[in-house]
Amino acid sequence: MSTAIVTGQPVPGSSLENDLRSLGFDVRVAADAAETETLLAAVPADRRVALVDARFVGHPHALRLGLTDPRFPLAAVPGAVTARPAARQALTRAVARATSAPARSAEGGAPALAVDSLADRVAGALEDDGDAVHRPELGSLVAAVPADPGARDEARRAVAAVDEEAVRLKSAVKSRDGFFTTFFISPYSRYIARWCARRGLTPNQVTTASLLTALIAAGCAATGTRGGFVAAGVLLIASFVLDCTDGQLARYALKYSTLGAWLDATFDRAKEYAYYAGLALGAARGGDDVWALALGAMVLQTCRHVVDFSFNEANHDATANTSPTAALSDKLDSVGWTVWVRRMIVLPIGERWAMIAVLTAATTPRITFYALLVGCALAAAYTTAGRVLRSVTRRARRTDRAARALADLADSGPLANGLRRVFRRGLPGLAVPAAALLGGAAVVACSALTDFGGALPVAGALLYVLTSALAVARPLKGALDWLVPPVFRAAEYGTVLALAGKAGVNGALPAAFGLVAAVAYHHYDTVYRIRGNAGASPAWLVRVIGGQEGRTLLLTVLAAVLTAAQFKAALTVLAVAIALVVLVESVRFWVSAGAPAVHDEGETA
Numbered sequence: 001m002s003t004a005i006v007t008g009q010p011v012p013g014s015s016l017e018n019d020l021r022s023l024g025f026d027v028r029v030a031a032d033a034a035e036t037e038t039l040l041a042a043v044p045a046d047r048r049v050a051l052v053d054a055r056f057v058g059h060p061h062a063l064r065l066g067l068t069d070p071r072f073p074l075a076a077v078p079g080a081v082t083a084r085p086a087a088r089q090a091l092t093r094a095v096a097r098a099t100s101a102p103a104r105s106a107e108g109g110a111p112a113l114a115v116d117s118l119a120d121r122v123a124g125a126l127e128d129d130g131d132a133v134h135r136p137e138l139g140s141l142v143a144a145v146p147a148d149p150g151a152r153d154e155a156r157r158a159v160a161a162v163d164e165e166a167v168r169l170k171s172a173v174k175s176r177d178g179f180f181t182t183f184f185i186s187p188y189s190r191y192i193a194r195w196c197a198r199r200g201l202t203p204n205q206v207t208t209a210s211l212l213t214a215l216i217a218a219g220c221a222a223t224g225t226r227g228g229f230v231a232a233g234v235l236l237i238a239s240f241v242l243d244c245t246d247g248q249l250a251r252y253a254l255k256y257s258t259l260g261a262w263l264d265a266t267f268d269r270a271k272e273y274a275y276y277a278g279l280a281l282g283a284a285r286g287g288d289d290v291w292a293l294a295l296g297a298m299v300l301q302t303c304r305h306v307v308d309f310s311f312n313e314a315n316h317d318a319t320a321n322t323s324p325t326a327a328l329s330d331k332l333d334s335v336g337w338t339v340w341v342r343r344m345i346v347l348p349i350g351e352r353w354a355m356i357a358v359l360t361a362a363t364t365p366r367i368t369f370y371a372l373l374v375g376c377a378l379a380a381a382y383t384t385a386g387r388v389l390r391s392v393t394r395r396a397r398r399t400d401r402a403a404r405a406l407a408d409l410a411d412s413g414p415l416a417n418g419l420r421r422v423f424r425r426g427l428p429g430l431a432v433p434a435a436a437l438l439g440g441a442a443v444v445a446c447s448a449l450t451d452f453g454g455a456l457p458v459a460g461a462l463l464y465v466l467t468s469a470l471a472v473a474r475p476l477k478g479a480l481d482w483l484v485p486p487v488f489r490a491a492e493y494g495t496v497l498a499l500a501g502k503a504g505v506n507g508a509l510p511a512a513f514g515l516v517a518a519v520a521y522h523h524y525d526t527v528y529r530i531r532g533n534a535g536a537s538p539a540w541l542v543r544v545i546g547g548q549e550g551r552t553l554l555l556t557v558l559a560a561v562l563t564a565a566q567f568k569a570a571l572t573v574l575a576v577a578i579a580l581v582v583l584v585e586s587v588r589f590w591v592s593a594g595a596p597a598v599h600d601e602g603e604t605a
Contacts, residue, residue, distance in 0.1 A: 001026060003043045004067070007036050007118045008054035011152070016052065019060040023068055025050065033099035033118055040095060049091065050082035051119045057155040058143035059164045065136040066143070069254050072134035076123040079145040087131070094125035117145045141167055169194065172252035179340045180350035185244050192241070193248035203250040207263045210242035214271035218278030221360060224285030232278065233361030239271060240353045262590030265528040266521065268349065273298050273517055275356070276369075280510070283365035291509035292501055293369035295516060299493040300373060302520045304380045306409070306486040309527045311387045313405040314398060314482035347379040391479045403475035408526060408536030409485035412472050413547010419469030426474030433483040439467025440491030443552060447498035452564055457499065461556040464491060468549040489523065492548045499555055500571065503564040511571035518579035519551065525586045534589075541585050545578050 004025035006017060017027045030036040036051065043049050050067045056079040066077030073087035083091035098121035126133050142159045146152035172193055173186045196206060217235035220228040246264065250256055280294040344351055355375065359368040412420070420426075427435055446460030471484050493516050500512035522545065526537045546554060551574075558570045 002048040002050065002068075003028060004050040004052055005030050005036055005039050005043075006052050006054050007033070010054050014054070014057075016054065016056055019063060020050075020052065022060065023064055025067075029054075033095075036118060037095055037099060040092060045088060046085050048082060048084050049088065050080060051091075051095070051122055053079040053117045053119045053145045055117075055145045055152070056080060056143070057146055057152055057159065059141045059159055059162065059167075061164050061168050062138050062141040062143040064254060065138065065141075069134070069136070070256050072132075074126055074131055075134040075136065076119070076126075077136065077138065077143040079117055079119055079143060081119045081123040081126070081133070090126060090129065090131050091122070094122045094129065094131075097125045098122045120145070139167060139171070168252060172248040174247070178348040178350040179344050180354050181244060181348075184354075185241055185350065186248075189241050189244045190248050190252070192245045193252050196245065196249050197253045201249070202260075203246045203253075203255050204257065204260050204263055206242055206246040206249055207260070207267055210239050210246060211267045211271055213239040213242060215274055218274045221275065221278035221365070222281035222285070224282040228282065230361045232275075232282075233357035236275060236353055236357040236360070240350065243268065243271075243349075259591055261528065261532060262586070266524060266586075269302075269520070269524055272301070272349075272353075273520075277510075277513060279360065279365040279368060280513075286364075288364070288366055289509075290366050290369055291513060292497070293366065293373065295497050295500075295509060295513045297369055297372050297376065298513065298516060298520070299490070299497060300376045300380065302493065302516075302523070303486050303490045304376060304383070305527075306489045306523065307380065307384050307387065307483075310406060310409055310482040310485045311391075313409065313530065314391075314402050314476075315396065316405070317399050317401055345379060346383055347375045352376075387482075388480065391482070394479075396479075398477040400475070403477050403481075405530050405536075406476040406482060406485060407472060408530060409523075410472055410476070410488055411485070411523060411526065411542060411548045412468065413545075413550040414543055415465050415553070416469040416472060416547060416549045419466065420473040423470050423473040426472075427470050429478055430480060432471050432474075432476070432478050433480045433487065435467040436471040436484045436487040436491075439464035439471075440487050440494070442467075443491055443556070444494040444498055447495050447502065447556065447559075450502075452499070452502040452504065452567075453560060455560055457495075457556040458553075458560050461495070461553040465549045465553055488548045492519070492552050495552050495555060496571075499559045499567070503559070503567050505564045505568055508564065508568040508571065511568050511575060514575035515571050515578070518575050518582065519545075521586070522578070522582040525582065529589070537582075538585070541581065544581060 002025045004020045004027050006020070006027060006029045009031065010017075010029065017029075020027050028039050030039050040049060040051075052063075052067075056063075058077070058079070062077055063080060066075050066080055067082040069075060070084070073084045074090065075082050081091075095118075098118060123133055140162050141164065142155060142162065144151075144155045146155050169190050172190050174181075177186065193206075213235055217232045217239060220235060221232035222228070246260075250260065276294040276297055280291045283290045347355075352372070352375070356368060356372060359371055426432070443457065443460035443464040447457040450456045468488065476482070476484060496512045496516055497509075500508040522537065522541075529536055545551070555574075559567055562570060
């Protein structure tokens with residue numbers, strides 16, 4: 001429940017109180033500042049509270065944007081300010097200051113107010129106290145406190161001149177999206193989002209519907225029949241439409257939640273990788289074993305995402321961040337057609353799912369995976385090369401926050417952390433990613449190029465543990481240190497793929513698929529915790545599941561001492577155990593009150 005306190009004398013003909021009630025506020029009216037303080041003190045501490053000037057003129061959606069977004073403790077638009085329960089004390093202090101101080105003027109650089117608005121003074125007092133007040137971008141929407149009847153009439157005419165619903169629908173769509181989504185999905189999915197909002201459906205319900213649709217699509221693909229493949233392709237597109245709709249519904253209705261952040265962050269990957277498994281099962285029914293291709297596609301796609309995450313975190317708050325490559329990129333973005341070409345080259349989720357759906361319906365799982373692997377490899381080469389060029393040509397000083405985020409993404413376990421204390425000085429400059437790459441290449445090559453059951457992969461893994469510790473011995477602030485986490489992912493997942501492939505027994509590769517899926521979930525969960533400014537996964541969890549270097553070494557040892565059939569069983573047990581541990585901790589975190597209330601934009605659709 002939320003409470004809005006309308007301050008000042010009501011304006012005849014105003015619909016302000018009705019607008020606030022339609023937004024879910026319990027409306028109370030205060031004649032002056034003293035009564036506002038009294039009413040504010042009487043509002044229960046667990047409620048959101050808003051102060052709104054009685055003279056406010058504007059669109060209801062401007063009030064919705066300013067007063068109902070759950071992501072921000074404090075927010076304001078001209079003539080209105082709000083505080084969630086966590087920020088109530090800050091609001092109370094600011095109200096006390098604002099009611100005892102005169103209106104701010106333009107002296108000393110402070111912004112001048114058109115009228116003496118208590119809500120605006122309170123918002124200013126909050127900012128003077130150092131509190132972060134979110135001020136949403138209103139665009140063509142109107143939010144004003146007119147100073148006289150003439151200005152009020154002018155503001156009302158401005159309100160009438162803008163199609164509020166059209167603005168709301170447009171803002172429900174991501175400002176930056178892929179070609180396929182922009183031109184083939186969003187033109188109608190936004191109306192599905194509005195339909196859902198008017199019927200009280202939540203983004204989480206739509207997200208769940210998208211997941212169920214994708215799982216049914218995977219089941220259809222697993223039948224191995226042409227009709228099943230066609231149905232799978234159609235349902236995959238339907239799942240993607242719902243996937244776009246859930247985000248648009250969240251933006252349209254401002255229904256963001258902690259649970260929604262978790263569902264949106266993880267379900268895309270669950271849907272895609274479940275579909276890969278369905279295709280592999282369908283191919284097996286037809287006598288074609290493509291599990292290695294399915295696992296390879298998952299590994300490649302996950303490593304692509306880690307490149308994105310690591311680069312963005314490394315440069316999230318870099319200072320003196322200049323690069324000729326970045327300048328060229330910005331210049332290319334100013335030319336209309338190059339924007340769409342560059343967005344399509346990276347094969348974002350919309351283009352990727354469309355390609356998978358069409359190829360599933362028209363060809364075979366093997367051809368689908370070949371196309372997917374080639375497309376993702378080219379996209380990975382393009383994006384990684386561009387980011388390497390940006391990194392080596394920019395003059396930037398990376399912060400402790402960036403180094404901490406990269407260390408969390410590295411997922412180093414007890415072995416690497418123990419050895420890093422021995423190698424305190426670490427490696428200089430480009431030797432850091434080079435060491436990680438050397439060790440990763442060694443363990444994957446030893447696993448892939450030798451017969452199953454040999455000791456050479458163990459030697460490669462021991463070298464990898466050593467180079468992993470050297471790579472993270474110092475804070476990851478070098479120009480290319482953001483490459484360390486994706487190299488670690490490629491090394492661990494590649495080793496699983498190579499060992500399972502060399503085992504040569506039925507079921508080894510599906511078991512490896514399950515293990516990589518469980519570990520990848522842990523890595524995605526870490527990413528979205530960092531994006532929500534909630535820190536990484538707890539240290540105990542990383543220790544329990546061994547860290548990336550510990551798991552890699554364990555797998556090579558198991559392959560050396562077990563038979564191929566026993567190794568398959570070990571992969572299955574590890575997959576189940578890791579999945580249970582990381583899922584329980586993830587669910588506990590994301591449904592707790594301390595999880596960040598965000599709706600992450602995620603991968604460009």
